[in-house]
Amino acid sequence: AEVEETFKRILSHKGVIGAIIVSYDGIPIRSSFAENDVTVQYCALIQQLAQKAKSAVRDLDPGNDLTFLRIRSKKNEIMVAPSPDYLLLVVQEPNDQP
Amino acid sequence: DEDAPAPAASGKKLTNQFNFCERATQTYNNPLRERENQTEPPPRVNFSQTANQWIIFDAYQADFEKNQEKGKEKKGGGAGKGAEEKARKRLTVMDTQADDLAKIEHAVKMLERMVNQNSFDEIAQDFKYWEDPSDEFRDQQGTLLPLWKFGYEKARKLAVTSITWSPKYHDLFAIAYGSYDFMKQTRGLLCFYSLKNPSHPEYVFETDSAVLTAALHPEYPHMLCAGLYDGSVAVYSAVQKKRGPLYQSSARTGKHTDPVWQVCWAKDDLDNNMNFYTAPAPMNDLVSQDVIKLELEGGPVEGPDGIKLENLASGTTFDFHREASHLFLVGTEEGKVFKCSTAYSSQYLQTYDAHHMAVYKVTWNPFHPSIFMTCSADWTVKIWDHNKTEPVFVFDLNSPVGDAAWSPYSSTVFAAVTADGKVHVFDLNINKYEALCEQVVAQKKKAKLTHIDFNPKHPILIVGDDRGHISSLKLSPNLRKLP
Numbered sequence: 001a002e003v004e005e006t007f008k009r010i011l012s013h014k015g016v017i018g019a020i021i022v023s024y025d026g027i028p029i030r031s032s033f034a035e036n037d038v039t040v041q042y043c044a045l046i047q048q049l050a051q052k053a054k055s056a057v058r059d060l061d062p063g064n065d066l067t068f069l070r071i072r073s074k075k076n077e078i079m080v081a082p083s084p085d086y087l088l089l090v091v092q093e094p095n096d097q098p
Numbered sequence: 099d100e101d102a103p104a105p106a107a108s109g110k111k112l113t114n115q116f117n118f119c120e121r122a123t124q125t126y127n128n129p130l131r132e133r134e135n136q137t138e139p140p141p142r143v144n145f146s147q148t149a150n151q152w153i154i155f156d157a158y159q160a161d162f163e164k165n166q167e168k169g170k171e172k173k174g175g176g177a178g179k180g181a182e183e184k185a186r187k188r189l190t191v192m193d194t195q196a197d198d199l200a201k202i203e204h205a206v207k208m209l210e211r212m213v214n215q216n217s218f219d220e221i222a223q224d225f226k227y228w229e230d231p232s233d234e235f236r237d238q239q240g241t242l243l244p245l246w247k248f249g250y251e252k253a254r255k256l257a258v259t260s261i262t263w264s265p266k267y268h269d270l271f272a273i274a275y276g277s278y279d280f281m282k283q284t285r286g287l288l289c290f291y292s293l294k295n296p297s298h299p300e301y302v303f304e305t306d307s308a309v310l311t312a313a314l315h316p317e318y319p320h321m322l323c324a325g326l327y328d329g330s331v332a333v334y335s336a337v338q339k340k341r342g343p344l345y346q347s348s349a350r351t352g353k354h355t356d357p358v359w360q361v362c363w364a365k366d367d368l369d370n371n372m373n374f375y376t377a378p379a380p381m382n383d384l385v386s387q388d389v390i391k392l393e394l395e396g397g398p399v400e401g402p403d404g405i406k407l408e409n410l411a412s413g414t415t416f417d418f419h420r421e422a423s424h425l426f427l428v429g430t431e432e433g434k435v436f437k438c439s440t441a442y443s444s445q446y447l448q449t450y451d452a453h454h455m456a457v458y459k460v461t462w463n464p465f466h467p468s469i470f471m472t473c474s475a476d477w478t479v480k481i482w483d484h485n486k487t488e489p490v491f492v493f494d495l496n497s498p499v500g501d502a503a504w505s506p507y508s509s510t511v512f513a514a515v516t517a518d519g520k521v522h523v524f525d526l527n528i529n530k531y532e533a534l535c536e537q538v539v540a541q542k543k544k545a546k547l548t549h550i551d552f553n554p555k556h557p558i559l560i561v562g563d564d565r566g567h568i569s570s571l572k573l574s575p576n577l578r579k580l581p
Contacts, residue, residue, distance in 0.1 A: 006206045009298055013213050021202065058152030068208060079212050081205035088205045094216045 015093045017076060022047055022087040029086070046089055050080050211294045218246060218296060225293075225558070225572060240535045240576035242521060245558065246296040248273075248568040252304075253287050258562025260311045261551040266319035268555040269293040270300070273568060276308025276327060278548075288312060288324055290336055293570070301336050303343070311360045325361045359414045417461045417470070427470060427484075429457030435472055437484060450487055452480060459501050465509035473502035479514050481526075491530065495522055501549045507557075508580055515539075515547035515561055523577050534577055539569060 011019055011032055021030040022043045031039040054066040069080040072094075081088045147153070225245050256275035264270040275287040286309035289299035307328040315321040320336040324343075332343035419425040425447075428436045433453035436446040453474035463469040469490070473479045475498040480489040497516035505511040510526040522533040539547065539561050549562045557573040 003203045003206050006203075006210055006298075010206070010210050010213055013210075013217065013297065015217055016213060019209075055148075055150060055152070058155075059150050062152040062155035068205075068212065070212070077216060079209060081202075081209045081212075083202045083205040086202045086205070088202050088209055090209050090213060092213055092216055 010090060013092075017091045017093060019091070020089040022089060024085060024087070042089060042091075046078065046080060047087060050082055050087055054082060210298070214295050214297055225556075240523065240574040242523070242535060242537045242539070242559065242571040242573060242577075244539070245570040245572050246293065248291050248296050248299075248570070249566070250287075250289060250299055250302070252302075253289065253566040256287060256308070256566045257564035258548050258566065258568060259286075259309060260313075261549045261560050261562055261568075262312055262314045262322075263551060263553055263560075264290075264314055264319050265316045265554070267292075268553060270319075271551075271553075271560060272312050272314055272322055273562060274309040274312040274324060275566060276310055278564070286326065288322065288334060291568070303334050305332065305343075313361045323361050325359065331361060360416055414456055415459050419462055419467070420464060421467060427460045427462070429460040429472060429474075431456040433457060433474060433476070435460055435482075448484070448487075450482065452482075452489075453478065455498075458499065459503075461502065461504060463504055463509055464506060469509075471502055471504065471512060473499040473514055475499070477516075491526070493522075493524065493533075495520075498546075500547055503551050505552050506554045507578065511577065511579075513550055513552065513559060515550045517546035519547055519563070521547065521550065521559065521561055521571065523573070525577065525579065527579070528576075535574075537571075539571065 007019065010016060018032040020028050020033070020039055020042055022028050026043055026047050028039050028043045033039045033042075049071075050066070050069055053069050057064055057066045066082055068082070071078040071080075076091055076093045079090045079092065081090075253273075253275045257278055258273055259276040259278070260272075260274035262272050264272070270290060270292050272288065272290050275289070277286075286305040286307055288303040288305065288309055290301040291299045305324070305326060307326045307330075309324045309326055311325040313323055315323075322334045322336065324332050324334065326332065334343050414431050415429040417427050419427075424439050426438055428438060429452070430436070433451070433455055435450040435452040435457060437448040437450070438446050452472050453476045455475040457472050457474045460470060460472045463471070468484050469481060470484060471479065471481050477494055477496060477498060479493045479495060479499055479502050481491040482489050493514075495514060495516050497518040497520070500515050500517060502512060502514040505513070508525070508527075511524065513521060513523045515521050519538050521535070521537050521539050523535040524533050528534060547561055547563045551560050552558075553560070557578050559571045559573065560568060561571065562568045
């Protein structure tokens with residue numbers, strides 16, 4: 001589907017290390033990382049964080065909702081986009097040029 | 099006890115705790131038998147939930163929606179419900195079979211934009227904040243800063259034939275790809291790009307023949323009409339599901355016999371049907387077509403010469419006046435420009451001997467009601483006042499001019515692109531004889547620039563060339579001065 005195409009494009013974009021699709025109970029549905037333990041680690045940790053962030057945003061104003069979450073660290077950037085049933089995670093190394 | 103009542107009758111008998119009898123009997127005990135029953139333990143589920151404000155809010159919302167639905171169902175019919183339920187059941191079966199991934203469509207799209215934003219971070223920052231500081235020193239000159247470059251693999255060998263910005267979404271624009279070469283005719287493409295995602299178009303439509311022109315409807319920003327090299331006109335919607343056009347004119351419904359060079363939307367007519375006008379070549383025929391019915395209306399405009407052999411002028415471009423919607427200009431391949439009105443279909447109001455070669459673009463000034471500009475393959479851009487037959491300004495650009503556009507923010511600023519890969523920006527308020535900025539923009543050598551357009555809101559230009567590359571350029575402050 002189109003979603004597949006877009007997903008592949010993201011993966012092939014320069015600087016992207018990997019992407020994971022997580023279901024809402026923390027199970028990775030699709031992952032581009034070769035090592036499974038890395039995937040599971042990312043899933044568990046990031047999902048909890050995303051849940052906490054969403055809870056915080058909605059607590060402040062229940063009409064509001066989390067659109068996305070970005071964690072920028074020294075080495076790379078983790079971008080999380082929550083959707084009603086799933087969570088999409090992309091790890092990218094921000095370069096200067098494409 | 100026989101003794102007890104007798105003395106009780108004779109006198110008060112004091113109760114004597116020692117004077118009593120006890121009786122007892124012993125019977126057989128009933129035999130005891132044990133009976134047991136063991137069942138399965140009731141199923142247990144661990145339930146935990148946090149009680150946040152938003153969870154309560156969500157619960158209330160869900161309840162509210164349920165009530166609303168109940169209200170609707172009561173108003174509806176029993177038969178209607180039955181059919182709906184069946185449809186719903188079918189849908190759910192299909193959904194589970196279909197891609198689970200479809201649910202994260204929105205998230206994926208957003209993430210793609212975020213990833214792009216990261217890689218093109220510098221450009222995004224430049225777009226927003228960078229202003230050329232050297233403009234303070236050079237009063238008469240400005241620069242164009244190259245920003246994103248948009249490319250698409252399938253469009254690599256095609257020329258950009260038309261650029262339109264979306265009137266509603268200021269970061270969305272549509273590009274038509276095709277080929278200007280008479281000998282090599284290929285298929286065409288229509289792509290919608292967003293500035294937020296330079297690596298891939300948002301929507302893509304493929305056509306059988308090259309697309310020469312496209313126009314977005316000012317009120318329904320998802321409707322796009324395109325003119326094709328094979329003479330037909332097609333209408334696409336950005337949100338449509340199918341791959342082909344929504345409507346396409348065919349030989350039966352009045353397709354033109356030659357390439358359609360320009361299309362332009364008109365205001366909705368009385369029936370609320372969307373109309374658009376097309377200018378094909380060689381018949382100087384402006385036909386207004388009803389999108390929904392696709393029938394021929396409107397009268398053709400005859401050519402200038404009285405000779406009965408087909409010596410008709412061929413229109414290459416036209417533009418409607420912003421305010422007087424019956425007035426329009428037509429540019430021809432012979433170099434003349436005609437001013438016409440929709441009220442008089444058989445005669446021109448005025449003729450201008452504009453150029454020696456084909457006129458590629460004619461466009462009214464968005465602010466000044468009587469000024470228009472023409473550009474042509476004879477290397478010149480001319481500015482006219484429609485009441486005079488001689489041009490007011492003439493600019494010679496040393497190379498065939500592919501396109502020219504007025505800026506939407508100032509009545510004296512306009513830009514033109516030439517076949518030698520340069521973009522020229524003029525501001526008549528500052529310098530009436532020279533361009534404020536002449537910059538080479540083409541990505542590879544020998545690419546001719548074919549089209550240019552200003553973004554209605556942001557200070558950027560989009561330039562397309564004949565190799566299929568599109569670049570966006572930011573205007574420096576000197577080029578953006580308001581009059």
